[in-house]
Amino acid sequence: MIIDATCAPADIRYPTDLSLLNEAREKTEKIIDILHKPLKGKIKKVRTYRQKARREYLKVAKKRRPSKKIIRKAIGKQLRYIRRNLRYIQELSEVSSLSLLTNKQYQDLQVIKKLYEQQLYMYENKVNSVKKRIVSISQPHVRPIVRGKAGSPVEFGAKISLSAVDGFVFLDRLSWESYNEAGDMIRQIELYKKRFGYYPESVHVDKIYRNRLNRAYCKDHEIRLSGPPLGRPKKVDKDQQKQTKEDELARIPIEGKIGNGKRRYGLNRIMAKLEETSETTIATIILVMNMEKILRDFLLLIFLLYKNRLFFIKYKN
Numbered sequence: 001m002i003i004d005a006t007c008a009p010a011d012i013r014y015p016t017d018l019s020l021l022n023e024a025r026e027k028t029e030k031i032i033d034i035l036h037k038p039l040k041g042k043i044k045k046v047r048t049y050r051q052k053a054r055r056e057y058l059k060v061a062k063k064r065r066p067s068k069k070i071i072r073k074a075i076g077k078q079l080r081y082i083r084r085n086l087r088y089i090q091e092l093s094e095v096s097s098l099s100l101l102t103n104k105q106y107q108d109l110q111v112i113k114k115l116y117e118q119q120l121y122m123y124e125n126k127v128n129s130v131k132k133r134i135v136s137i138s139q140p141h142v143r144p145i146v147r148g149k150a151g152s153p154v155e156f157g158a159k160i161s162l163s164a165v166d167g168f169v170f171l172d173r174l175s176w177e178s179y180n181e182a183g184d185m186i187r188q189i190e191l192y193k194k195r196f197g198y199y200p201e202s203v204h205v206d207k208i209y210r211n212r213l214n215r216a217y218c219k220d221h222e223i224r225l226s227g228p229p230l231g232r233p234k235k236v237d238k239d240q241q242k243q244t245k246e247d248e249l250a251r252i253p254i255e256g257k258i259g260n261g262k263r264r265y266g267l268n269r270i271m272a273k274l275e276e277t278s279e280t281t282i283a284t285i286i287l288v289m290n291m292e293k294i295l296r297d298f299l300l301l302i303f304l305l306y307k308n309r310l311f312f313i314k315y316k317n
Contacts, residue, residue: 001192001200002164002254003209005181007145008282009157011271015135017119018071021078022057023137024112026050028085031109034100035092043095046088053081075123082116111140132177141176141275157270158282163188164254167293169261170195171286174279185214189223199223204250226250261285 013019029050036045060066060074089109098106115134122130135156136142145155161173161184172188185205193199202224210227218225226247262268265285272278 001189001202002204002251003162003185003188004164004206004251004254004258005159005161005184006258007147007155007157007159008267008270009155010136010139010142010278011269011273012136012139012142012156015156017075017122018057018060018078020115020135020137021075021082021119022054022061024115025053025078025081025085027105027108027137028082028089028112031101031105032085032088032092034105035089035096035098038096038100039092046091048085048088049081053078072123075119079116079120079123082112086113086116108137111137114140139273139275141278143176143178145178158278160282161188162254162258162286163192164257165192165196165200167253168290169254169257169286171283174282176275180208182209182211182214185209186217189217189221202226202247202250204247206251257289261289265289 029048032046032048036043056074056077060070063070066074098109101109111134115137118130118133122128133144134140135144142156142158145157145159147153147155158174158176159178159181160171160175161181163170163172170191172191173184185203189199189203199221200223203218204226207227210225210230212230215225215230217223228244258267265288267282267285270278270281272281
């Protein structure tokens with residue numbers, strides 16, 4: 001049994017606090033326009049300073065490397081614009097009706113309120129993180145997943161835990177919130193037993209899974225866990241060195257499956273927009289990968305049978 005975790009990135013632009021706030025400001029301005037339309041000629045339209053706010057945003061966004069001080073100042077301005085717009089929307093909703101908005105606009109309004117609260121908290125407390133951080137207004141379920149790998153230290157999408165057995169991949173967990181994948185290993189082994197009726201002979205994982213709890217669990221169930229033991233490295237004989245090398249090579253199939261899923265099947269960018277459809281897309285990709293494995297094995301069997309038949313006919317003649 002081989003276990004690993006990865007991220008299935010969503011189709012969103014790379015989020016920055018300033019760009020998110022600018023998008024939120026523009027959406028609130030459109031909502032104000034819609035709510036004021038029935039009141040045209042009755043009530044004077046409130047001023048949103050949209051042109052000035054746009055210029056202030058572009059002034060920073062077009063800089064190649066703006067300083068932290070400049071970015072913070074720009075974020076503070078956008079927050080004040082949004083606060084004013086949200087107050088105007090609240091006042092207009094008392095004389096107009098939010099039913100004038102489409103379902104998507106109403107959902108965006110609720111997301112923007114939550115986004116404003118998060119960004120205001122980070123701005124006032126001078127921090128860069130917050131629980132359940134919104135990184136996309138159109139897809140508020142997407143979360144940042146810190147991977148710590150070169151080239152993509154942070155990805156934005158769903159984190160998934162996978163296990164591979166005999167070339168087949170199983171989706172053991174899918175979560176939009178970041179989590180420590182080492183806590184899934186025991187559950188994944190139990191799922192293996194539920195599927196096949198017995199525990200695996202060995203489990204091949206990377207370093208993050210080899211904690212004391214997982215090692216103790218594998219020892220209690222007589223499962224060999226790949227990798228060196230805990231503690232100071234000791235001198236090992238050639239057989240142990242060979243076993244360690246074989247364990248590392250045994251992890252290659254699941255790395256290949258993840259890479260294959262991202263390059264060929266679209267796991268590297270989930271184009272679905274809703275949370276439910278995104279989860280269905282990810283599960284379908286895993287299903288198709290397994291179906292392709294079955295098809296390859298079936299075609300190989302037909303080829304071998306045909307080859308044996310030709311050999312038998314030639315031998316008979």
